Every structure is written in structure tokens, then in C-alpha cells.
Amino acid sequence: MADLTRLTAAETASRIAVGEISAVEVAQAHLDRIAEVDGKVHAFLHVDTEGALEAAKAVDERRAKGDALGPLAGVPLALKDVFTTRGVPTTCGSKILEGWVPPYDATVTRRLKEAGVVILGKTNMDEFAMGSSTENSAYGPTGNPWDLARIPGGSGGGSAAALAAFEAPLAIGTDTGGSIRQPAAVTGTVGVKPTYGGVSRYGLVAFSSSLDQGGPCARTVLDAALLHAAIAGHDPLDSTSVDAPVPDVVAAARAGDVRGLRVGVVKEFAGEGYQAGVLQRFDEAVELLRGLGAEVVEISCPHFDYAMPAYYLIAPSEASSNLARFDAMRYGLRVGDNGDRSAEEVMSLTREAGFGAEVKRRIMLGTYALSSGYYDAYYGQAQKVRTLITRDFDAAFAQVDVLVSPTTPTTAFPIGERADDPMAMYLADLCTIPSNMAGNAAMSLPCGLAPEDGLPVGLQIIAPAMADDRLYKVGAAVEAAYLDRWGAPLLDQAPAL
Amino acid sequence: MPGISREEVAHLARLSRLELGAEELDHLATQLDDIIGAVARVGEVAADDIPPTSHPLPLTNVMRPDEIRPGLTPEQALSGAPAAEDQRFRVPRILGEEQ
Numbered sequence: 001m002a003d004l005t006r007l008t009a010a011e012t013a014s015r016i017a018v019g020e021i022s023a024v025e026v027a028q029a030h031l032d033r034i035a036e037v038d039g040k041v042h043a044f045l046h047v048d049t050e051g052a053l054e055a056a057k058a059v060d061e062r063r064a065k066g067d068a069l070g071p072l073a074g075v076p077l078a079l080k081d082v083f084t085t086r087g088v089p090t091t092c093g094s095k096i097l098e099g100w101v102p103p104y105d106a107t108v109t110r111r112l113k114e115a116g117v118v119i120l121g122k123t124n125m126d127e128f129a130m131g132s133s134t135e136n137s138a139y140g141p142t143g144n145p146w147d148l149a150r151i152p153g154g155s156g157g158g159s160a161a162a163l164a165a166f167e168a169p170l171a172i173g174t175d176t177g178g179s180i181r182q183p184a185a186v187t188g189t190v191g192v193k194p195t196y197g198g199v200s201r202y203g204l205v206a207f208s209s210s211l212d213q214g215g216p217c218a219r220t221v222l223d224a225a226l227l228h229a230a231i232a233g234h235d236p237l238d239s240t241s242v243d244a245p246v247p248d249v250v251a252a253a254r255a256g257d258v259r260g261l262r263v264g265v266v267k268e269f270a271g272e273g274y275q276a277g278v279l280q281r282f283d284e285a286v287e288l289l290r291g292l293g294a295e296v297v298e299i300s301c302p303h304f305d306y307a308m309p310a311y312y313l314i315a316p317s318e319a320s321s322n323l324a325r326f327d328a329m330r331y332g333l334r335v336g337d338n339g340d341r342s343a344e345e346v347m348s349l350t351r352e353a354g355f356g357a358e359v360k361r362r363i364m365l366g367t368y369a370l371s372s373g374y375y376d377a378y379y380g381q382a383q384k385v386r387t388l389i390t391r392d393f394d395a396a397f398a399q400v401d402v403l404v405s406p407t408t409p410t411t412a413f414p415i416g417e418r419a420d421d422p423m424a425m426y427l428a429d430l431c432t433i434p435s436n437m438a439g440n441a442a443m444s445l446p447c448g449l450a451p452e453d454g455l456p457v458g459l460q461i462i463a464p465a466m467a468d469d470r471l472y473k474v475g476a477a478v479e480a481a482y483l484d485r486w487g488a489p490l491l492d493q494a495p496a497l
Numbered sequence: 498m499p500g501i502s503r504e505e506v507a508h509l510a511r512l513s514r515l516e517l518g519a520e521e522l523d524h525l526a527t528q529l530d531d532i533i534g535a536v537a538r539v540g541e542v543a544a545d546d547i548p549p550t551s552h553p554l555p556l557t558n559v560m561r562p563d564e565i566r567p568g569l570t571p572e573q574a575l576s577g578a579p580a581a582e583d584q585r586f587r588v589p590r591i592l593g594e595e596q
């Protein structure tokens with residue numbers, strides 16, 4: 001029998017639905033693969049063998065009874081360890097939550113279970129999703145399956161690496177400044193940041209509430225669309241959830257087409273700091289779009305240059321407030337409670353021991369930006385830049401249907417290279433941050449390997465808010481054209497682990 | 498914009514409830530100074546007549562029906578507590594001697 005870990009999610013589900021393979025066999029094949037390679041990759045923080053096999057068995061039983069199965073029933077998935085899972089540890093990559101077992105499911109978790117998706121375990125991430133390399137995890141870094149000595153991106157490096165290592169056909173990520181798209185780009189996988197409010201944040205441990213957005217990660221555009229449809233939609237438990245119909249992303253992914261589409265190339269996303277091979281593959285992708293019948297125009301978004309500085313004021317400000325909940329009183333770590341110390345002293349000792357360097361840096365930065373005397377100069381100004389970025393997008397989308405850019409300025413860099421240089425690390429999110437600031441929808445999908453290092457390059461597609469389906473229509477057309485050109489999916493070129 | 502002093506960083510650490518060590522404080526002071534220097538660029542473009550955006554969605558006062566729903570049991574709510582007693586979170590003292 002063919003290797004079950006190489007199938008797409010769509011193929012897996014349809015084979016399970018017709019009884020050709022069982023969900024238990026599929027789950028077991030992936031658990032075996034994890035046992036075989038995850039010692040090297042370290043995509044997972046927790047593997048829920050028992051829970052996965054139980055969920056798979058339930059799908060097989062429902063099929064045996066003749067129940068109708070959903071389009072992803074029995075498909076295994078790797079869940080970023082920032083979503084709560086009832087009865088299964090949730091750490092957010094932090095020591096402060098080591099051993100915490102949530103008493104409730106996130107809405108995303110619940111919807112996955114209802115869809116019959118088999119959750120294999122929880123994936124590694126930068127602590128509290130703060131980072132671009134997964135090196136900020138308190139539990140050690142994840143290797144990029146293309147080269148284990150390189151970063152798999154971040155913060156959702158575990159989810160992206162699990163896909164690229166064929167440990168799971170589907171994964172969930174969260175994207176605050178690029179944490180779904182940047183890992184997708186550097187691992188040769190597909191990742192989508194839905195429109196802000198498109199996927200519920202209930203049970204998603206908050207980093208920066210006005211920017212955080214959960215979304216699908218997969219190896220194909222159609223698989224991402226199926227997962228997107230399974231998790232999206234209004235949730236009364238999240239007051240920022242959009243109460244509107246979810247765009248039909250699956251239909252769009254099945255009908256890839258760019259003929260007559262107006263595509264804008266953002267001219268600010270190039271120049272200094274961009275790797276030559278990344279720009280070369282991007283230029284080829286633009287030519288490919290033109291060849292497929294799209295009309296390509298250059299667009300200027302002059303304020304995007306200020307997106308990164310504004311982001312590193314807004315996100316830390318919100319984080320410093322959100323992470324105040326880790327107070328050593330109700331759950332998580334408690335350090336230094338010797339009977340003499342006050343609650344405040346215990347709180348300070350616990351946070352010092354439980355948070356890593358990047359989290360502390362951002363809490364301090366946010367506290368600074370919000371303090372009286374500095375608020376107007378920093379947080380206040382950053383919020384105005386956010387308005388200017390949104391206006392740049394509005395002007396751009398008055399002229400074009402989608403925007404395109406490289407997803408990241410460079411391919412995967414070596415583990416350790418930028419670990420203690422925050423400003424260098426922050427550059428990894430240069431092209432992804434503007435969409436978080438404006439709350440629109442964006443996708444990254446593979447557009448080849450950079451000639452100089454043979455590592456994956458990502459093409460970013462950006463669509464207006466609530467036009468997520470456009471990403472899939474364009475993404476599916478681009479993916480099909482590349483498949484024609486390459487003769488096989490890009491990941492077939494990844495080295496054996 | 499003036500740089501950030503070590504004293505300011507120590508003050509921020511207290512506000513942030515982080516018991517930083519001396520070495521960590523020095524290291525962070527340098528890094529924060531660099532980062533703040535770089536992000537101060539936001540002041541270059543944002544004019545007085547630009548309204549601030551705090552959130553991508555224009556939502557106000559989102560309400561749900563005031564209906565009783567199942568919630569966590571006391572046991573579930575206390576399941577992650579570092580210390581619990583009589584169905585309550587047990588915490589270190591929160592008031593000083595003189596209070």
C-alpha cells in the first residue's frame with residue numbers, strides 16, 4: 001500500500017469515506033512517522049497517541065454505521081500549542097504553563113473534533129507566539145525538514161515542520177505578524193491568515209488581541225481551504241468574531257483561475273535586505289501570473305515601510321497587558337511561595353523564572369510604550385500608522401483585486417544566527433505584518449527553491465478583508481501551474497529525514 | 498527622543514512584575530534602547546489629523562443574550578491552581594503588616 005503519510009487531506013478523507021482505508025490506519029501511520037522522525041525535527045511538544053486513535057476509531061465506527069462523514073473526517077492534524085485542549089497539556093512553548101491541562105476546548109479545537117479531524121498532538125512554537133524562528137520555545141528549537149540546522153520559521157514552526165516532514169497533512173497556526181505565512185514560506189508549505197475575526201479566538205491564548213488570527217496550514221491549497229471552512233465562522237464566545245457568512249473558500253480552491261484578474265505588485269517589498277534568489281523566484285511567479293492571464297500592475301504602498309516599527313509598539317503593548325494574567329495565582333507556575341513572601345513578590349519571581357528572554361523583552365517594551373509620558377509618542381503614533389497602512393491597502397484594492405509579494409525577504413536562516421539580535425529577527429516579518437495591521441486576508445504558497453541555497457521561497461497573496469476566497473482562487477491557479485512546470489509537488493524535492 | 502536609562506529599565510521591570518537579575522537588566526537595557534530607537538520612526542509620518550486605529554473591525558458593544566449557560570465546575574476551575582483550599586484559590590498574603 002502507498003505511504004499514507006504522503007496523501008493530501010482531501011485524498012485521505014475520500015479514501016476513508018469509501019472504506020478503502022480506515023481512519024485508525026491513517027492515524028497509526030502518522031503516529032509511526034512521528035515516532036520515526038520527530039526526534040530529529042522536534043515539531044511536537046506533546047503527542048496524544050491515545051486521543052488520536054480514539055478519535056480515529058470513532059470516525060471508523062460512524063462510517064460503519066452509515067453516518068455521513070464531513071470532508072475532513074479521519075484526517076490527522078497537528079495543533080499549535082497555543083489553542084486550549086481539554087485534558088491535553090497546553091504550554092504555548094512557555095515554562096510558565098508547563099504541565100497545565102486546560103479544563104476547556106478552544107472553539108477551533110471543538111470545531112476540529114466535530115469535523116472528525118484527528119488531533120495528533122500539540123506543536124512547538126516561539127513562546128506565546130513571539131518570534132520568527134521557534135527558537136524562543138522553552139522546550140528547544142524545531143528543525144526545518146529541508147535542512148535540520150535551519151529554522152522552520154515562527155512562531156508556528158512546529159506546525160509547518162510537521163507538514164513538511166509528513167508527520168501530518170494538516171496543521172493549525174496563528175498569525176499575529178506572519179506566524180502562519182512565514183513558516184509556510186520557509187518550509188515549502190501553504191499557510192493562510194484569514195480575515196481578522198474570521199476564525200474564533202476563543203481558547204486561543206492571547207498575544208496581541210487586535211492582530212492574532214488562527215488559520216489553516218497544509219501542503220496544498222485545496223487542503224488549506226477544506227480546513228479553513230471547518231474552523232471559520234461566527235462564534236458568540238469571541239466578541240471580535242465576524243458575524244457574516246464565510247466566503248466559499250473550497251469552491252474557490254476547486255476553481256483556480258486568474259484570467260482577467262488585476263494583480264498588484266507592491267513595489268516597497270523589494271530592495272535592501274531581500275535575498276537575490278527570493279526576488280528571482282518572485283519575479284518568475286509574477287511572470288507566471290501574467291502568462292495565466294492576469295493583468296499585473298505596480299502598486300505603491302508608501303506607509304508599509306513604517307509597518308514594522310508600528311507593529312513592534314502595538315503587539316508588545318497588547319502583550320504586556322494580556323500576559324498580566326500569568327500571575328502565579330490561578331494556574332501555571334508558582335515560584336518562591338515560602339509563606340513569608342507577598343503575592344506580588346511571588347508573582348515577580350514566578351514571571352522572572354517562567355518567561356523567556358523574548359517575552360520579557362516584549363512585556364518591557366509594551367510597558368514602556370504604554371507608560372504615561374511616552375504613550376502619545378509611541379503607542380498613539382503607532383495606531384495612526386495603522387490607519388495609514390489601512391488607507392494604503394484601501395487605495396491599492398481600489399485598483400487591483402489582489403496584491404502579491406515575496407512572503408519573506410530571505411529563505412530559512414541557520415538556527416542561532418539571529419537568536420540574540422531582536423532587530424535582525426524582526427525583519428523576517430517585513431512583508432507579512434501589514435496584513436495583520438489592516439486585518440485583511442493573506443496566503444503564502446511555494447514558488448520554487450532559491451537558486452543559491454536550494455531552500456523554499458514563498459509567494460504571498462493578499463486579498464481585501466472578507467475576500468478570503470480570492471486567495472484560494474489565485475493560489476489554486478498558481479499551484480496548478482507550478483505542478484505542471486515541476487512535474488511534482490515541491491516537497492518531493494526535500495531530503496529524506 | 499532620549500535613550501532609555503538603566504534606572505528606567507529597572508522601573509519598567511518593577512511595573513512588569515519581573516524580578517530581573519543585574520546582568521539581565523544590563524543586557525535588556527541595551528536591547529530596549531536599540532529597539533526603541535528603531536521604532537521611534539513611527540513619529541515621522543503620523544500627523545495630528547490622522548485618527549488612530551486600535552482595532553481592524555469597527556465593532557462596539559457586542560452583546561450576547563443574557564442566558565444561563567453551563568460553565569466550569571469548581572473542581573475544573575481549580576484544576577490548574579498552584580494551591581487551593583475549600584473550593585478557593587489559595588494565594589500568598591496580599592496585604593502588608595501595616596495594612
